[in-house]
Amino acid sequence: MIIDHPLLGPCDAQEFVYKGDARLIDRPDGMAEEAHVAFFDYAYLRDNPAGVHRELWFHEQGDRSWLVVTRNTVTHAIVQVELARDVARAGGRGT
Amino acid sequence: MRYSGFRVLKEALTGHKGWKPAWRAPAPKPHYDIVIVGGGGHGLATAYYLARQFRQHKVAVLEKGWIGGGNVGRNTTIIRSNYLLEGNEPFYEFSLKLWEGLEQDFNYNAMVSQRGILNLIHTDAQRDAFVRRGNAMILNGADAELLSPAQIRREYPFLNFNDARFPIKGGLAQRRGGTVRHDAVAWGYARGADQRGVDIIQNCEVTGFRIETGTCVGVETSRGFIGAGKVGVAVAGSSSRVMAHAGMRLPIESHVLQAFVSEGLKPVLPGVITFGAGHFYCSQSDKGGLVFGGDIDGYNSYAQRGNLPVIEDVAEGGMALFPGLGRVRLLRLWGGIMDMSMDGSPIIDRTHVCGLYFNGGWCYGGFKATPASGWCFAHLLATDTPHPTATAYRFDRFERGRMIDEKGMGAQPNLH
Numbered sequence: 001m002i003i004d005h006p007l008l009g010p011c012d013a014q015e016f017v018y019k020g021d022a023r024l025i026d027r028p029d030g031m032a033e034e035a036h037v038a039f040f041d042y043a044y045l046r047d048n049p050a051g052v053h054r055e056l057w058f059h060e061q062g063d064r065s066w067l068v069v070t071r072n073t074v075t076h077a078i079v080q081v082e083l084a085r086d087v088a089r090a091g092g093r094g095t
Numbered sequence: 096m097r098y099s100g101f102r103v104l105k106e107a108l109t110g111h112k113g114w115k116p117a118w119r120a121p122a123p124k125p126h127y128d129i130v131i132v133g134g135g136g137h138g139l140a141t142a143y144y145l146a147r148q149f150r151q152h153k154v155a156v157l158e159k160g161w162i163g164g165g166n167v168g169r170n171t172t173i174i175r176s177n178y179l180l181e182g183n184e185p186f187y188e189f190s191l192k193l194w195e196g197l198e199q200d201f202n203y204n205a206m207v208s209q210r211g212i213l214n215l216i217h218t219d220a221q222r223d224a225f226v227r228r229g230n231a232m233i234l235n236g237a238d239a240e241l242l243s244p245a246q247i248r249r250e251y252p253f254l255n256f257n258d259a260r261f262p263i264k265g266g267l268a269q270r271r272g273g274t275v276r277h278d279a280v281a282w283g284y285a286r287g288a289d290q291r292g293v294d295i296i297q298n299c300e301v302t303g304f305r306i307e308t309g310t311c312v313g314v315e316t317s318r319g320f321i322g323a324g325k326v327g328v329a330v331a332g333s334s335s336r337v338m339a340h341a342g343m344r345l346p347i348e349s350h351v352l353q354a355f356v357s358e359g360l361k362p363v364l365p366g367v368i369t370f371g372a373g374h375f376y377c378s379q380s381d382k383g384g385l386v387f388g389g390d391i392d393g394y395n396s397y398a399q400r401g402n403l404p405v406i407e408d409v410a411e412g413g414m415a416l417f418p419g420l421g422r423v424r425l426l427r428l429w430g431g432i433m434d435m436s437m438d439g440s441p442i443i444d445r446t447h448v449c450g451l452y453f454n455g456g457w458c459y460g461g462f463k464a465t466p467a468s469g470w471c472f473a474h475l476l477a478t479d480t481p482h483p484t485a486t487a488y489r490f491d492r493f494e495r496g497r498m499i500d501e502k503g504m505g506a507q508p509n510l511h
Contacts, residue, residue, distance in 0.1 A: 001402060014404045018394045018509055020348065043506050044437045044493040045344040048335035050397040073349070073395045076402070 003057060003069060004081050011062060019056035021046055022068045025088050050074055056084060098202055117282060118289035123296050126322035127155045129476055130314055132301045132337060133330035134158025136167030136277075136462065137454055139284035139295075140469020141329055141476070143201065146291035148470065149477035154293045155323075156285075157316060159300040163281030166332055169399075169431035170462040171354050171386050173367055173378060175212045175272035176237045179228045182487030182499040183440060184235040189484045190467030191237070191271060197466060203283030205275050206381065211366035212272030213247070215254075215416075216265040221372070225267040232269070242266045250365060253419050261372045261415065272367060274378050274386075280465055303340045304451065311341070311451040327452045327476050329468075332432035333397075334455035341448055345455070346437040346493050348508040351396040351430040352388065352459050353405055357423045359383030368416070375412030384426060387413060391433060391459065393509040400430045433459050439511030440499035443471050443481070443488040452476055453490070458511055 001013040028038035053073045059065050066084035071077065088094060096102070096115055106113050129145060131138045134156045145151040156162070174194050176187035198205050216222045229239035244256060247266050256263045285295055296318070303315035304326065313322035330337050335345050364379040377387035389409035392401045406428065413420050436442065436456035441464065443454050454472045457464060471482035481488070487499055493506075504510040 012404075013394075013402075020395075020507070020509075040494050041344075044346040046335070046346070046348050047344060048348050048395065050333075050336055050349070053395055055395065071394075073397050076396065076398055 001076055001078065003067065003078060005059065005062070005065075005067065006081055006083055007065070008063060011059070013057070015059060015061040016057040016067075017060045019058060022054035022056050022084075022087070023047075024056060025068075025084060025093070026091065052079070098204070117286040118295050121294045121296065123155065123157075123299065123316070123318055123321050124294065126313070127294070128153040128324045130154075130321060130323035130326050131156045132314065132326065132328045134162035134285070134295060134297065135165045135329065135331070136163070136281050136284070136465040137331065137457075137468045137472065138327075138329040139163075139281055139288060140465050141327060141454070141472040142288040142293045142295075142469075143284045143291075144470045144473035145477060146288055146293050149473055151473075151477055152292040154288075155321065156288070156293060156295045157299045157301055157314065157321070158295070158297045161297050162285050162295060163278055166431045166433075166461060167281045167465070168278055169354065169429060170277055171376070171378070171388050172274045172277045172380075172462065173212065173272070173376075174207075174275055174463040175269055175367075176463075177212065177214065177228065177232055177239065177267065177269050177272065178501060179231045180499055180501055183501065184231055184237065186467055186471070186484040186488075187464065188232075188235050188237045189470070190464050193466035193470065194275065195271070197283070201283045201287035203279060203286060205279040205283050207273070207275050208381075209271050209273040210378075211268055211270045212369065213242070213251070213366060214267045214369045214371065215247075215263055216267065217261040217263065217372050219264075222265055229267050238269060238271050240268045240270065242268050251368065253363070253417065254368070255416055255418050258415055261370075274367065274380070276381075277462060284469070301337065301340070304448070306341065306448055306451075310449040323450075325450050325452065325476055327454065327472060329454040329472060331434040331455045331457045331461055334434050334453070338446075338453065341446065341451055343446060346490075347434045347456050348395050349397055350391045350393065350433050350435045350509060351398055351401045352391045352433050353401040353409070353428055353430045354386070354388040355406075355409065355428045356380070356426045357385040357387075358426050360385065360423065370412060370416045373412035373415050375409055375416060377413065377417070385420070385423065391435070391509060392430075396430075397432055398430065399432060433457070435508035435511060437493055437506045437508060438498035438500040439502055439504065441468070441488050442490055443468065443475060443485050444490045445475070446490070
């Protein structure tokens with residue numbers, strides 16, 4: 001698989017480490033009521049779809065950026081690559 | 096019809112006109128006591144033990160495609176019980192004991208071959224870990240034997256003992272481990288279940304569960320509604336997809352694992368060897384092909400095919416251990432979809448829906464578990480209590496912090 005890095009252009013997927021579902025960006029608030037329920041869901045449960053999946057890849061042997069790759073799990077076709085930083089900020093993180 | 100040497104002789108003398116299909120092709124009935132979703136090894140074994148051991152005869156197995164067409168037909172056929180942890184080892188040893196009597200039990204030649212499995216040791220730390228594991232195996236009634244390099248050299252003289260990075264310093268052998276003809280396992284269980292009245296319904300895809308006031312009363316299928324007192328789901332590889340019909344999210348990711356077969360060779364490899372440090376394991380089939388594999392590709396996939404980097408990695412591991420492989424040509428390779436669970440161990444449990452039961456999360460170790468998985472799932476379905484060897488395989492172990500994590504990798508499925 002070739003991942004089209006937003007800053008570096010096309011890179012071999014072997015340069016990356018796979019983390020998992022991009023929903024891992026949305027870490028629950030540990031101080032909230034019932035935080036243990038939210039963390040169980042966050043740490044252990046996955047949608048695991050057959051089809052389009054947004055997932056986190058870490059460019060360990062490159063610029064060490066985290067990317068959100070939108071990929072089809074049935075065909076392995078990659079349809080979109082974004083910086084995880086941009087996705088997290090768009091979701092209200094780090095503001 | 097019973098298979099026997101006498102039967103083969105009789106059929107040979109009468110033109111082989113007496114053989115019957117090994118199982119029927121019945122139309123689905125409107126209602127069964129128990130419906131098993133998934134006609135793979137685990138689903139068929141469950142139906143077989145439900146009928147044989149637990150006297151349940153109104154049972155159906157529903158299969159989307161043809162039976163045995165999923166992971167039971169796509170694995171590398173190894174059986175063993177060399178686990179460490181309390182929640183796992185008694186279960187896998189139970190499974191190995193069932194393998195040992197399986198062919199007589201279901202009257203089918205599954206070519207169970209206890210040729211032994213050898214895990215290689217390359218460092219002092221690895222030896223300590225394997226000695227501990229061997230002791231855990233022996234405590235649970237399994238067999239384990241620590242071998243010196245000289246002993247390994249007698250059995251496997253062609254291995255590269257002096258590799259600069261991973262010299263062979265010993266090995267942990269389980270002599271009762273080995274290989275089994277994988278397709279015959281599915282066929283034998285299917286035939287045995289069918290003979291005891293189980294309806295095996297192929298080309299029947301489950302498209303939903305009918306749940307009324309928190310109780311599952313049947314399944315919607317491509318061949319209409321089928322009512323059921325209890326529904327057991329055994330569809331490892333597609334677990335998340337099927338259980339989503341019941342509104343469940345599972346502690347499972349689907350990953351692809353590749354496997355390989357070489358051209359046929361004369362007998363060279365007496366048993367199964369695993370080179371964990373180099374991500375390579377290998378055995379030789381009775382047809383002569385070397386059957387080998389390595390790691391999962393490592394990303395979510397339902398594709399049943401992997402990518403080239405893992406093929407290269409496995410080939411390099413093979414060459415490092417077994418330099419004589421260099422001229423051997425690869426015949427074919429394929430991928431299977433694994434239910435990779437969050438702690439690397441399976442789930443056999445009830446669900447929050449009354450009457451709906453789940454069996455899955457087998458990671459890349461489901462084949463060896465087939466008999467015990469079927470027996471324990473049948474036990475749960477028939478008696479509503481878990482089998483004594485499968486009490487740890489609960490859904491709520493993640494919530495309660497009681498993971499069964501053989502590798503100690505945490506909630507990262509692609510590392511198990």
